[in-house]
Amino acid sequence: AQSVTQLDSHVSVSEGTPVLLRCNYSSSYSPSLFWYVQHPNKGLQLLLKYTSAATLVKGINGFEAEFKKSETSFHLTKPSAHMSDAAEYFCVVSKVDSSYKLIFGSGTRLLVRP
Amino acid sequence: EAQVTQNPRYLITVTGKKLTVTCSQNMNHEYMSWYRQDPGLGLRQIYYSMNVEVTDKGDVPEGYKVSRKEKRNFPLILESPSPNQTSLYFCASSLSGTSGSTQYFGPGTRLLVL
Numbered sequence: 567a568q569s570v571t572q573l574d575s576h577v578s579v580s581e582g583t584p585v586l587l588r589c590n591y592s593s594s595y596s597p598s599l600f601w602y603v604q605h606p607n608k609g610l611q612l613l614l615k616y617t618s619a620a621t622l623v624k625g626i627n628g629f630e631a632e633f634k635k636s637e638t639s640f641h642l643t644k645p646s647a648h649m650s651d652a653a654e655y656f657c658v659v660s661k662v663d664s665s666y667k668l669i670f671g672s673g674t675r676l677l678v679r680p
Numbered sequence: 681e682a683q684v685t686q687n688p689r690y691l692i693t694v695t696g697k698k699l700t701v702t703c704s705q706n707m708n709h710e711y712m713s714w715y716r717q718d719p720g721l722g723l724r725q726i727y728y729s730m731n732v733e734v735t736d737k738g739d740v741p742e743g744y745k746v747s748r749k750e751k752r753n754f755p756l757i758l759e760s761p762s763p764n765q766t767s768l769y770f771c772a773s774s775l776s777g778t779s780g781s782t783q784y785f786g787p788g789t790r791l792l793v794l
Binding site: 575597598600602608609610611613614617618656660666667668670671672673 | 720723724728730768774778780781783784
């Protein structure tokens, strides 16, 4: 069965410092993995996705994530946080059998301090 | 502009009063899905549709109905809403129902059932 665990419900960083949002997944086959961002009172926007090509995936707004099969992780990073990065971030794994759906983690709220 | 639209964006209703939340996409996507978002739980799938006239239950279908008569529209129907259906609802669509297919989300509908 597929599942995803976001290890931190809240992360607080200072502006200009690195961001690390942690995600572990469980999948019985090679998964497709996504990171989505949700700004306050907004919908969800795709940051990046991994679909078994390069293990280091670059996304929008300077974010990137590395797929590590041996660690079953897909952590999201950014070298330097900006105030506009404050939002909730969801790690997502896709499930495909007779259906297709996304399985969401519980979310990590990123706070950026000035 | 390619987008998923939902209406209404905000809705307050009373227990038992039937309501419909509309969802429309203009990207000619085959796959559409409804999710609900509750604090600490991430997003959970309610129903999905792989194509016109093909719908199936997700993880939390109780109390909801859907239909897919046209490719672009996928309305969510609450026949007899109850307070536990108070939530934030998202419609999503993707080109296909295959792993790695990016889902695009609507702006969300915030529902309060009194």
